[in-house]
Amino acid sequence: MSERPGTHAATVVRREQLSPHLVRIVLGGVESFTSTGIADEWVALVVPGQYQSRYYTVRSWDGEELVLDVVVHEEGLVTQWAQTDCVGDVVAISDAKGSCSVPEDAEWVYLVGDLTAVPAMARIAEESVGGRPVHIWAEAVHEVPGYFGADAGVVTWLPRAQESALAAFVETLEWPAGPGYFWMAGESAQMRAIRHYVRRELGWGADRHDLMGYWSSGRGRRARAVDPAPIYARGRAAGLTDEQIWAEYDEARGRE
Numbered sequence: 569m570s571e572r573p574g575t576h577a578a579t580v581v582r583r584e585q586l587s588p589h590l591v592r593i594v595l596g597g598v599e600s601f602t603s604t605g606i607a608d609e610w611v612a613l614v615v616p617g618q619y620q621s622r623y624y625t626v627r628s629w630d631g632e633e634l635v636l637d638v639v640v641h642e643e644g645l646v647t648q649w650a651q652t653d654c655v656g657d658v659v660a661i662s663d664a665k666g667s668c669s670v671p672e673d674a675e676w677v678y679l680v681g682d683l684t685a686v687p688a689m690a691r692i693a694e695e696s697v698g699g700r701p702v703h704i705w706a707e708a709v710h711e712v713p714g715y716f717g718a719d720a721g722v723v724t725w726l727p728r729a730q731e732s733a734l735a736a737f738v739e740t741l742e743w744p745a746g747p748g749y750f751w752m753a754g755e756s757a758q759m760r761a762i763r764h765y766v767r768r769e770l771g772w773g774a775d776r777h778d779l780m781g782y783w784s785s786g787r788g789r790r791a792r793a794v795d796p797a798p799i800y801a802r803g804r805a806a807g808l809t810d811e812q813i814w815a816e817y818d819e820a821r822g823r824e
């Protein structure tokens with residue numbers, strides 16, 4: 569696999585089944601990778617025989633091994649690959665980008681997401697909360713016992729009832745008094761609903777939350793119709809915040 573600027577070839581050194589729907593892929597030989605230090609940082613992953621990429625959170629990077637935790641769902645390009653014996657496969661990952669930023673004055677942190685968001689929530693709880701009280705709500709068909717460390721704060725696993733449940737659940741949350749920080753990622757339609765709720769009902773400024781659509785429901789495997797790269801570049805050039813760029817991306821995917 570050829571290496572272009574901003575991409576890194578890596579070899580799968582281990583594959584572990586963490587739960588029926590979560591597979592840990594451990595990459596080695598990727599010494600050229602540099603972490604952003606942002607706890608929800610992600611990379612674009614290209615698996616063998618493919619040219620399209622999919623985004624995955626860097627669950628950990630110790631300078632030698634880079635860990636991605638991959639949700640395997642019904643049908644998908646990486647989903648199918650991650651269910652094979654992929655040890656020894658050479659993949660490509662991009663440079664990382666990150667979004668999470670807990671304000672200095674935050675007195676509490678709430679993290680909500682489905683299984684795709686669990687790697688980011690675990691890393692945020694480990695690295696970015698600075699001793700603040702944290703509550704994590706993780707929606708999954710199967711809990712992943714021990715996934716969150718003992719110091720991760722309060723962890724509530726939510727049974728996955730139906731796709732529309734997570735946004736409705738968030739609207740029932742009681743928010744602590746005082747300034748805080750809310751991070752959430754999951755299915756894009758859910759995230760659009762929550763973005764409207766946070767802005768219109770709660771009236772929070774962009775520095776108080778990061779809300780990201782991680783995947784779109786209800787379509788078969790396909791090329792990504794809305795390429796985030798030009799949206800990101802255009803947004804950056806226009807001086808938009810990450811939050812505004814994510815909102816634009818989600819809106820564009822909603823129109824697909």
Ligand SMILES: Cc1cc2nc3c(=O)[nH]c(=O)nc-3n(C[C@H](O)[C@H](O)[C@H](O)COP(=O)(O)OP(=O)(O)OC[C@H]3O[C@@H](n4cnc5c(N)ncnc54)[C@H](O)[C@@H]3O)c2cc1C
Nearest residue numbers: 623624625638639641644645646647684782783785786787
């Ligand atoms: C910044 C960022 C970080 C992410 N981090 C992670 C991570 O750490 N771990 C992780 O597993 N995912 C993560 N995702 C989500 C992941 O990129 C998508 O789920 C991706 O579409 C999976 O690729 P695929 O090749 O398996 O399926 P695709 O070929 O992309 O999709 C096939 C079809 O499957 C459906 N689908 C896609 N994802 C899911 C899902 N999770 N559950 C049910 N149906 C689905 C859709 O209808 C889609 O059209 C992240 C996304 C972003 C944007």
